Every structure is written in structure tokens, then in C-alpha cells.
Amino acid sequence: MAATVQLDQMPAAVYIGDGKVDVQERPVPVIGPDDALVEVSHCGICGTDLHLVLEQIARPGSVLGHEWSGTIAQLGDNVKGWRVGDRVVANATPGCGHCRACNKGRPSVCLNRPTPDFMSGTGAYTRYKVVEKQRLLSIPDSLGTREAALAEPTSIAIHSVNLSGVTPDDRVLVTGGGPVGLLTIAVLRTRGVTDITVSEPSAVRRERALAVGASHGITPDELQPAQMGIPVEHPFTMIFECSGKAAAAEMALDQLDYAGVFMFVGTGHDLPRINHNRSIIFEHTLLFSFNYDADGFVSALELLASGDLPLEHLIEADDVPLDGLMATMQRLGAGELPGKVLVVPEVAQ
Ligand SMILES: [Zn+2]
Ligand SMILES: [Zn+2]
Structure with missing residues (x-):
């Protein structure tokens, strides 16, 4: 027997066009026999959400938000092994299993992957979400439901760190001390990497990067442009470009040592120019990371539950209601907030 949800309307933060989000009432979605209805507990604000809203890319009428955790509120008749009240996240969509x-x-770049939630307008800046049963993933007992909202961005950081092949003796530069940069630093620390410099213009973000495990914090103008044929005075063996800024990527590449590895993580509008001649002489390796490892969010939940990540510094202390989302997005866009901001599906006013 499926339990019944009494509410038929729920508040949602909806993209209304012109770079704006507003709270509207939406019908509570109806589940199919193979779905669960999940009550959203918390949903993080992602850089992707900022791009989609502030740069007016989202389709008006969309509800964004893909970094969420919650509890099961209702089960379809074919969903076995789960109960109302179970704490869950929705795992990454598995790949098709047979493409190149x-x-x-x-599977992150599966050729047959479905369009992500945040483009189809059924994101988690609202109270209830429909989740297909095969994507339900249990939150470990030792991890809070609120903190489990970090599963998605943590999976992103784990994926780029794994693809990079970083080792504890690497001398690492992370450009950008926002939520992605901070999580990257924290994951690097769990791999035994200790020499981590963050380059970030905002003082509050530099400080936070030190709190989550960076060994040095510098402003971008402290980096010296390279000359042809010789490394800079203190080159890095591994670089994670997490800012998505073209100028940051270009300056970062100048800092790379012989046989160094450069990992592009941050996306952005302006395209960096790469001095291929210099990178050829140095035998640089340029890598790019998108989404998650093949195990989806499993290792991220394990890492979050392990207690090895400084969650109190990775997550901003104050959660934001749906009607506070717009102002918070603007603050994040301006680089005022270093950590991950979590939205709760409530309306303050
Ligand atoms: Zn995200
Ligand atoms: Zn595939």
C-alpha cells in the first residue's frame, strides 16, 4: 500500500526569465508505480545553477537545483525494499552500458545519457521530487541528511581527483576557492596531498581554502607569467582549474612544471588561449573532468560519512529559504560566499 501525501500544492523557486527566480505554487508531482516521491531536505546551489539563472540560459518555468538530499514520502507499488521516511539521495543516472x-x-559521458534534471525543469528547489527506484541511494547512518546534499559536488571533486592521477608528492595549484575548489582541496587532503596552493582573489575564499586544507593562499596577481622554454621559479606539478575563468586558466598553465598535469574543472564563457608550443616543450598533460566516477555517488557518501571532510567549512552555516535563493545567487556570483549554500524548501515571508 502506498502512503498518501496530503498536500497537493508545494512552493517552488521557479526561473521566470530575465535572470530571475521567483517562488510559485506548483502541484505536488504524481508518481508512477516504479517511482518514489521524496521530500527534499536540502538542495545546494551549484555554479551551474548560477550560470543558468544569472546568464539567463535556463528555460523560463524551470525549477533548478540538482544537489539535494531528502526522505521518502511515498512509494510506488513496484518499489520494494524502501520505506516512507528512509533518507536518500538520487544517484547519478547510470550510463547505457554499451556505448563507446x-x-x-x-558513464559520465555516456552517449545515450538522458537530459539532466536541471534542464528539464524538475529540479529540487521545491518540496517534493519524483525519483525512479533504481536511482534511490541510502544515506549512511553516520551522515546527516543535510550534509548528504553534498553528495553530488563531492562526487565531482572525487572524479577530477581520480582522473588526475595525483600523488601525495605532487605540488598542487588550485585556481578558484569557491565551492568546487574547496571540495577539491578537501578531497586532495584525504589522498595525502599536503602541498596545495589556492589562487583566489577573494580574501574570504582564500581563508576558507586554508581552513579546508590548503597550505598556501595567494591572489592571482602573485603568479608570474612564464617565459618560453623555462619554468617559473616555483612551478606546480599538478593544477586544478576550478574558477572557469579564462585568465585564471592561462596564468595557471604558465605555472605548470615539466611533465605536469593540468585538469580543467571549471566551465565559463570566455575561452582560454593555450600556448601549445610551450606545453609541447614541457610535455604537459591537459585533462578535462565532467561529472562522476562510474560508481556515481557511492564513494562520495562514504567519504562524507567518514568524518574525514571538514563539512563545517565546506557548507555555509546559514541555510536559505526558497524566497532567499535569488539574493543568495547574486552573492555567490559576486564571490562573497566561499562554501556551499544549502536551500531548504520553505518560504520565509
Ligand atoms: Zn552541481
Ligand atoms: Zn553509454
Whole structure:
């Protein structure tokens, strides 16, 4: 017997066009026999959400938000092994299992993957979400439901760190001390990497990067442009470009040592120019990371539950109601907030 949800309307933060989000009433979605209805507990604000809203890319009428955790409120008749009240996240959509990318163990770039939630307008800046049963993933007992909202961005950081092949003796530069940069630093620390410099213009973000495990914090103008044929005075062996800024990527590449590895993580509008001649002479390796490892969010939940991540510094202390989302997005866009901001599906006013 499926339990019944009494509410038929729920508040949602809806993209209304012109770079704006507003709270509207939406019908509570109806589940099919193979679905669960999940009550959203918390949903993080992602850089992707900022791009989609502030740069007016989202489709008006969309509800964004893909970094969420919650509890099961209702079960379809074919959903076995789960109960109302179970704490869950929705795992990454599995790859098709047979395309070129899946055959290489890279389901993140499956050629047949469905359009992500945040484009189809059924995101989690609202109270209830429909989740297909095969995507339900239990939150470990030792991890709070609120903190489990970090599963998605943590999976992103784990994926780029794994693809990079970083080792504890690497001298690492992270450009950008926002939520992605901070999580990257924290994951690097769990791999025994200790020499981590963050380059970030905002003082509050630099400080937070030190709190989550960076060994040095510098402003971008402290980095010296390279000359042809010789490394800078203190080159890095591994670089994670997490800012998505073209100028940051170009300056970062100048800092890379012989045989160094450069990982592009941050996306952005302006395209960096790469001095291929210099990178050829140095035998640089340029890598790019998108989404998650083949195990989806499983290792991220384990890492979050392990207690090895400084969650109090990675997550901003104050959660934001749906009607506070717009103002918070503007503050994040301006670089005022270093950590991950979580939205709760409530309306303050
Ligand atoms: Zn995200
Ligand atoms: Zn595939």
C-alpha cells in the first residue's frame, strides 16, 4: 500500500526569465508505480545553477537545483525494499552500458545519457521530487541528511581527483576557492596531498581554502607569467582549474612544471588561449573532468560519512529559504560566499 501525501500544492523557486527566480505554487508531482516521491531536505546551489539563472540560459518555468538530499514520502507499488521516511539521495543516472564511453568505464559521458534534471525543469528547489527506484541511494547512518546534499559536488571533486592521477608528492595549484575548489582541496587532503596552493582573489575564499586544507593562499596577481622554454621559479606539478575563468586558466598553465598535469574543472564563457608550443616543450598533460566516477555517488557518501571532510567549512552555516535563493545567487556570483549554500524548501515571508 502506498502512503498518501496530503498536500497537493508545494512552493517552488521557479526561473521566470530575465535572470530571475521567483517562488510559485506548483502541484505536488504524481508518481508512477516504479517511482518514489521524496521530500527534499536540502538542495545546494551549484555554479551551474548560477550560470543558468544569472546568464539567463535556463528555460523560463524551470525549477533548478540538482544537489539535494531528502526522505521518502511515498512509494510506488513496484518499489520494494524502501520505506516512507528512509533518507536518500538520487544517484547519478547510470550510463547505457554499451556505448563507446561506457565501454571505457566513463558513464559520465555516456552517449545515450538522458537530459539532466536541471534542464528539464524538475529540479529540487521545491518540496517534493519524483525519483525512479533504481536511482534511490541510502544515506549512511553516520551522515546527516543535510550534509548528504553534498553528495553530488563531492562526487565531482572525487572524479577530477581520480582522473588526475595525483600523488601525495605532487605540488598542487588550485585556481578558484569557491565551492568546487574547496571540495577539491578537501578531497586532495584525504589522498595525502599536503602541498596545495589556492589562487583566489577573494580574501574570504582564500581563508576558507586554508581552513579546508590548503597550505598556501595567494591572489592571482602573485603568479608570474612564464617565459618560453623555462619554468617559473616555483612551478606546480599538478593544477586544478576550478574558477572557469579564462585568465585564471592561462596564468595557471604558465605555472605548470615539466611533465605536469593540468585538469580543467571549471566551465565559463570566455575561452582560454593555450600556448601549445610551450606545453609541447614541457610535455604537459591537459585533462578535462565532467561529472562522476562510474560508481556515481557511492564513494562520495562514504567519504562524507567518514568524518574525514571538514563539512563545517565546506557548507555555509546559514541555510536559505526558497524566497532567499535569488539574493543568495547574486552573492555567490559576486564571490562573497566561499562554501556551499544549502536551500531548504520553505518560504520565509
Ligand atoms: Zn552541481
Ligand atoms: Zn553509454
